[in-house]
Amino acid sequence: MADAERKKGIRRTTLIVVAIAVAFYLGFIMLGVLRS
Amino acid sequence: MTTAVADAHDSHDEHGPAKGIGRWLFSTNHKDIGTMYLVFSLTMFFIGGAMALVIRSELAVPGLQFVHPEFFNSMTTMHALIMVFGAVMPAFVGLANWMIPLMIGAPDMALPRMNNWSFWILPVAFGILLSTLLMPGGAPASGWTMYPPLVLQTGDAFPFLIFSVHLMGISSIMGAINVIVTIINMRAPEMTLLRMPMFVWTWLITAYLLIAVMPVLAGAVTMLLTDQFFGTSFFLAAGGGDPVMFQHIFWFFGHPEVYIMILPAFGVVSEIIPTFARKKLFGHDSMVYAAASIAFLSFIVWAHHMFTVGMPLTGQMFFMFATMLIAVPTGVKVFNWVATMWRGAMTFETPMLFSLAFVFLFTIGGFSGLMLAIAPADIQYHDTYFVVAHFHYVLVPGSVFAIMAGAYYWLPKWTGHMYNEKLGKLHFWTSTIFVNLTFFPMHFLGLAGMPRRIPDYSTQFTDFNTIASIGAIGFGLSQLLFVGVVLSAWKGSKATDRVWEGSHGLEWTVPSPAPYHTWETPPKARVAGEAFE
Numbered sequence: 001m002a003d004a005e006r007k008k009g010i011r012r013t014t015l016i017v018v019a020i021a022v023a024f025y026l027g028f029i030m031l032g033v034l035r036s
Numbered sequence: 037m038t039t040a041v042a043d044a045h046d047s048h049d050e051h052g053p054a055k056g057i058g059r060w061l062f063s064t065n066h067k068d069i070g071t072m073y074l075v076f077s078l079t080m081f082f083i084g085g086a087m088a089l090v091i092r093s094e095l096a097v098p099g100l101q102f103v104h105p106e107f108f109n110s111m112t113t114m115h116a117l118i119m120v121f122g123a124v125m126p127a128f129v130g131l132a133n134w135m136i137p138l139m140i141g142a143p144d145m146a147l148p149r150m151n152n153w154s155f156w157i158l159p160v161a162f163g164i165l166l167s168t169l170l171m172p173g174g175a176p177a178s179g180w181t182m183y184p185p186l187v188l189q190t191g192d193a194f195p196f197l198i199f200s201v202h203l204m205g206i207s208s209i210m211g212a213i214n215v216i217v218t219i220i221n222m223r224a225p226e227m228t229l230l231r232m233p234m235f236v237w238t239w240l241i242t243a244y245l246l247i248a249v250m251p252v253l254a255g256a257v258t259m260l261l262t263d264q265f266f267g268t269s270f271f272l273a274a275g276g277g278d279p280v281m282f283q284h285i286f287w288f289f290g291h292p293e294v295y296i297m298i299l300p301a302f303g304v305v306s307e308i309i310p311t312f313a314r315k316k317l318f319g320h321d322s323m324v325y326a327a328a329s330i331a332f333l334s335f336i337v338w339a340h341h342m343f344t345v346g347m348p349l350t351g352q353m354f355f356m357f358a359t360m361l362i363a364v365p366t367g368v369k370v371f372n373w374v375a376t377m378w379r380g381a382m383t384f385e386t387p388m389l390f391s392l393a394f395v396f397l398f399t400i401g402g403f404s405g406l407m408l409a410i411a412p413a414d415i416q417y418h419d420t421y422f423v424v425a426h427f428h429y430v431l432v433p434g435s436v437f438a439i440m441a442g443a444y445y446w447l448p449k450w451t452g453h454m455y456n457e458k459l460g461k462l463h464f465w466t467s468t469i470f471v472n473l474t475f476f477p478m479h480f481l482g483l484a485g486m487p488r489r490i491p492d493y494s495t496q497f498t499d500f501n502t503i504a505s506i507g508a509i510g511f512g513l514s515q516l517l518f519v520g521v522v523l524s525a526w527k528g529s530k531a532t533d534r535v536w537e538g539s540h541g542l543e544w545t546v547p548s549p550a551p552y553h554t555w556e557t558p559p560k561a562r563v564a565g566e567a568f569e
Contacts, residue, residue: 006221009221010146010147010222013220013221014146014147014213014217017212017213017216017217017247018213020247020248021209021213021247021248021250021251022251024247024248024249024251024252025251025252025254025255028251028252028255028256028285028288029255029259031285032255032259032270033270035270035278035281036268036269036270036271036276036277036278036281
């Protein structure tokens with residue numbers, strides 16, 4: 001994998017997993033808001 | 037093979053580690069950070085272990101001996117939080133930091149500065165948590181599950197507990213991000229996904245579990261914080277909230293957390309058994325699918341921790357059968373380890389001994405888990421010492437033994453020297469005898485009805501409690517031998533590059549000790565191809 005392509009891949013994967021983590025965090029708080 | 041690899045490293049000799057404390061404070065090197073994680077984990081193992089000894093000393097005979105009941109509850113809570121988040125998880129992150137880049141042919145983790153940050157958050161988190169021991173009202177005493185409304189009765193320690201749990205979560209999430217990004221993007225050219233070693237595979241799956249569930253725990257404790265200080269009623273029945281909802285959310289995190297602590301252990305054992313059986317791992321691909329299946333199932337079984345709370349019959353049936361289903365992929369793994377050993381030319385060095393004990397003793401924990409999965413029976417077992425016996429079999433001769441196995445297995449690669457094998461075997465045998473002496477009698481105590489989380493008990497439970505306490509003291513002292521073994525590895529005979537006769541994989545093609553920088557030039561296809569097979 002070329003360096004530039006690898007850097008792009010690292011950025012893309014990081015963004016995806018961060019988005020998953022934030023979605024779970026906010027999603028479960030939203031669940032609490034909707035249930036209470 | 038080794039020569040070709042060594043050549044690639046020669047040109048980087050000038051890039052040594054920084055001098056002094058700065059090497060550790062500002063390090064972005066995966067090996068240094070791995071070492072720091074492992075040392076931190078061992079320190080926490082001894083602190084959490086000392087708390088376990090307070091618990092077992094109090095329970096050695098009936099009556100109140102040494103501590104007040106409130107402090108006893110703080111000890112059970114702190115012991116659990118420290119062992120789960122401070123000892124077991126950081127130990128596996130340490131092994132991941134050291135070994136994943138070496139195994140996949142990457143020069144370092146993909147996000148090295150974040151790697152430094154995710155480690156250094158941990159001592160702060162545990163400094164805060166431990167400081168609560170000195171606060172008015174004492175340390176948290178509501179159990180590691182932090183159920184409301186009980187946890188909201190914690191004294192001044194409450195916000196510090198919430199903050200430290202948030203920090204632990206942030207650290208774990210950043211570590212998991214690093215593992216996923218590294219494995220997806222930094223593999224050597226020939227290292228296809230299904231060629232990856234099992235340790236790498238199990239860590240990739242574990243990292244996804246972490247990404248999904250640590251934010252859920254963070255969300256739960258955030259809501260606890262707002263309930264306590266900002267007038268919300270997420271979990272307060274008086275304000276229209278639902279305390280049982282906390283239990284659902286907590287265990288949606290808590291059950292996958294169990295697999296976060298055991299999947300990397302499966303990976304370690306899957307590396308070691310083939311080496312000392314001198315055979316390839318039986319059914320590599322089926323092991324990968326089994327680990328992925330376990331991870332998936334771990335998301336749909338959480339309510340088996342809450343059968344006594346009350347739920348519709350269909351709910352009980354679903355969670356009971358889904359839990360039992362986990363035995364299938366777990367059975368695949370145990371079968372494959374046994375099949376790997378079948379007709380192998382086995383030798384029994386310390387890493388192999390710990391791995392064999394893992395297979396037997398973890399399976400005992402698995403079977404008692406199956407018993408607990410049966411909803412009608414769980415009504416009886418719930419909150420008894422049977423549960424304590426079950427999860428300690430999974431976590432001590434399970435996760436901790438696998439960590440020990442991994443440490444012995446890779447120690448020569450890390451230090452460049454062989455450890456003292458006699459001392460290692462002594463550590464193994466004393467640990468194995470005492471761990472069973474500690475936790476096996478707890479099955480009988482639980483079946484006889486002894487509740488967990490109490491500082492005193494009926495006299496009928498005395499004998500098994502005394503045996504368990506003797507075992508715990510023996511197990512604690514045995515772990516001091518491990519420190520001796522680690523120190524012996526600085527004076528032992530020089531380790532070869534391959535270290536073990538049956539070892540295979542990229543990590544064994546680099547010199548021992550592994551140079552400060554490795555794989556700055558990705559391994560050559562031919563070298564990689566041989567190592568992968």
